[in-house]
Amino acid sequence: MPRFGALKAVDDVSLSVAQGTRHALIGPNGAGKSTLFKLITGLLRSDSGRVCLAGQDVTTASEVRRCRLGISQTMQHASVFPTMSVAENVALAARRHTGRVSWIPRRETEVHARTDELLDQVTLTGRGGVQVDALSHGERKQLEVALALACRPTLLLLDEPAAGMSAAERARLVTLISGLPREVTVLFVEHDLDVVFELADTVTVLNLGRVLLSGDPVTGRASDEVRRAYLGGVR
Structure with missing residues (x-):
C-alpha cells in the first residue's frame, strides 16, 4: 500500500x-x-x-x-507524437518493442507489416498517412490502444x-x-x-x-x- x-x-x-x-x-x-x-x-x-x-x-x-x-497501458490523456503520421507513431512503438532501431530492409518490412496489422486491429485502416493532429479525439484514443498493443x-x-x-x-x-x-x-x-x-x-x-x-x-x-x-x- x-x-x-x-x-x-x-x-x-x-x-x-x-x-x-x-x-x-x-x-x-x-x-x-x-x-x-x-x-x-x-x-x-x-x-x-x-x-x-x-x-x-x-x-x-x-x-x-x-x-x-x-504489461502495457494507455493513459488518461493520449501520449502520441502529434506532428508525426499515424503510421509513424505505430511503427516507432513497434521498433521500440524489439529493443533496437534498425534500418535493415527485412526488419523494416516486418515493422511495416506489424504497423498495418495494428492499424487494422484498432480500426484505423487507411488512416496511416494522416498526421495525428488531424485525428478526431476518438481516433487518437484508438491510436493509443494500437501503441499499447505494439508490445504484444x-x-x-x-x-x-x-x-x-x-x-x-x-x-x-x-x-x-x-x-x-x-x-x-x-x-x-x-x-x-x-x-x-x-x-x-x-x-x-x-x-x-x-x-x-x-x-x-x-x-x-x-x-x-x-x-x-x-x-x-x-x-
Whole structure:
C-alpha cells in the first residue's frame, strides 16, 4: 500500500484478474483506482504487498521490465507524437518493442507489416498517412490502444479509455475492445457505467482505497453499497 503522508491511497487491496477477462475497476473520486494502476505497472512502488503477473512476482521489477514481461497501458490523456503520421507513431512503438532501431530492409518490412496489422486491429485502416493532429479525439484514443498493443501485451491496462468521447466514438471503442483476442487480458478504469456494464466480465469497486465489491456486472449494478459509494459523483 503506498502512503502519501498519513493517507493510505490503496489500503490492503487484493485484486485478482483472471486471464482473458475484461475486468473493470470503478469507484468515486479519490477511490484509489489510478494509484492501483500505477502499482501494477511499476510507476509507483508499494510500501507492502506483492504484484504478480501469471504467477511471477514482479513487485521489485521496473516499469520497463514489467512491460517486457507483458504489461502495457494507455493513459488518461493520449501520449502520441502529434506532428508525426499515424503510421509513424505505430511503427516507432513497434521498433521500440524489439529493443533496437534498425534500418535493415527485412526488419523494416516486418515493422511495416506489424504497423498495418495494428492499424487494422484498432480500426484505423487507411488512416496511416494522416498526421495525428488531424485525428478526431476518438481516433487518437484508438491510436493509443494500437501503441499499447505494439508490445504484444498479455495484460492491457486502459485508464478511462472512453473519456471525452461522443456516443458514436464510445460505440467504436466498445467494439474495438470487445474484438481484442482473449489472449490479451484487459483491466480498465472507466467512469462511463454504460461502457463498463457492456464490456466487463468482472467489476471491482474501490472506495476510499479499499475493495468495496468484486463480482459480475449484474451484482455490481444491483448493489446498494455501490450506489451509496457513487453518491456525490463518479470519477
